Amino acid sequence: MTPDPGTRRILIVGATSAIATEVARAYAAAGAGLFLTGRNPERLAAVADDLTVRGAAGVETAVLDVLAIEGHAALVERAFAPGRLDAAVIAHGTLPDQAGCQESAAETIRALEVNFTSTAALLTLLANRFEAQRRGTIAVITSVAGDRGRQSNYVYGAAKGGLAVFLQGLRNRLHHAGVSVVTLKPGFVDTPMTAVVPKNLLFSSARRAGRSIHRAIEARKDVAYIPWFWRPIMALITSLPESVFKRLRL
Numbered sequence: 001m002t003p004d005p006g007t008r009r010i011l012i013v014g015a016t017s018a019i020a021t022e023v024a025r026a027y028a029a030a031g032a033g034l035f036l037t038g039r040n041p042e043r044l045a046a047v048a049d050d051l052t053v054r055g056a057a058g059v060e061t062a063v064l065d066v067l068a069i070e071g072h073a074a075l076v077e078r079a080f081a082p083g084r085l086d087a088a089v090i091a092h093g094t095l096p097d098q099a100g101c102q103e104s105a106a107e108t109i110r111a112l113e114v115n116f117t118s119t120a121a122l123l124t125l126l127a128n129r130f131e132a133q134r135r136g137t138i139a140v141i142t143s144v145a146g147d148r149g150r151q152s153n154y155v156y157g158a159a160k161g162g163l164a165v166f167l168q169g170l171r172n173r174l175h176h177a178g179v180s181v182v183t184l185k186p187g188f189v190d191t192p193m194t195a196v197v198p199k200n201l202l203f204s205s206a207r208r209a210g211r212s213i214h215r216a217i218e219a220r221k222d223v224a225y226i227p228w229f230w231r232p233i234m235a236l237i238t239s240l241p242e243s244v245f246k247r248l249r250l
């Protein structure tokens with residue numbers, strides 16, 4: 001894809017995610033050019049077709065399993081190949097089975113690799129390219145689960161919390177190069193990832209979450225809770241002293 005100089009070029013990693021697809025739709029409606037990666041070629045092609053119909057200036061795709069770290073460099077080269085990348089959105093993730101992780105170190109490591117290590121590896125390459133370009137935005141979907149460890153999902157929470165700290169440092173570094181780093185913290189979102197989780201009033205639709213994420217990226221926010229009401233909820237949860245929190249069954 002060789003976009004005209006006025007067309008914004010956006011990379012979305014994990015583009016077949018329900019939330020990422022909605023973010024991509026918002027960019028397509030604004031006439032951006034999209035470069036999508038995902039590990040399932042058929043689903044990736046379906047998302048690309050949908051975005052083309054919705055007005056994207058062009059849609060390019062690449063199959064990438066993020067655990068194949070050796071494929072990251074070629075992907076980043078391709079993303080910047082037309083000479084400019086305006087934003088990179090990283091969305092892939094899995095919700096590990098906490099009980100399974102407690103039984104198996106291998107399962108714990110795999111959960112950390114998908115939700116932290118692969119993203120940190122990709123960010124290392126992307127950050128250097130954006131820093132050299134001296135403009136652009138890096139946006140990563142973490143989770144409110146990273147704000148406080150809970151017995152029911154602390155492996156996932158550790159990965160997302162670690163990612164949030166990584167992004168904090170990256171933001172501090174890249175600010176001096178004119179590059180924005182946006183940390184996105186959704187609460188519960190109704191997607192395939194949470195299909196088995198009983199729904200409650202705090203759940204948002206993927207559409208609402210995707211639009212809210214698009215707005216946060218465009219506003220170059222540092223940290224955005226998705227939707228906004230998770231900020232006061234997490235402020236309350238993180239304010240509880242550890243001596244009280246450890247007694248709760250959360």
Ligand SMILES: NC(=O)c1ccc[n+]([C@@H]2O[C@H](COP(=O)([O-])OP(=O)(O)OC[C@H]3O[C@@H](n4cnc5c(N)ncnc54)[C@H](OP(=O)(O)O)[C@@H]3O)[C@@H](O)[C@H]2O)c1
Pocket residue numbers: 014015016017018019020038039040043064065066067091092093094095114141142143144185186187188189190191192193194
């Ligand atoms: N849903 C929520 O309540 C919630 C809350 C907070 C944060 N989040 C975060 O939001 C992001 C998007 O999740 P979602 O809710 O939209 O779930 P989703 O629809 O299940 O999407 C997850 C995506 O991650 C991709 N993925 C998983 N492992 C991968 C790998 N090794 N290589 C490449 N892609 C891989 C999946 O690809 P396949 O289609 O090939 O499986 C899928 O596209 C995730 O980072 C998640 O942690 C979600």
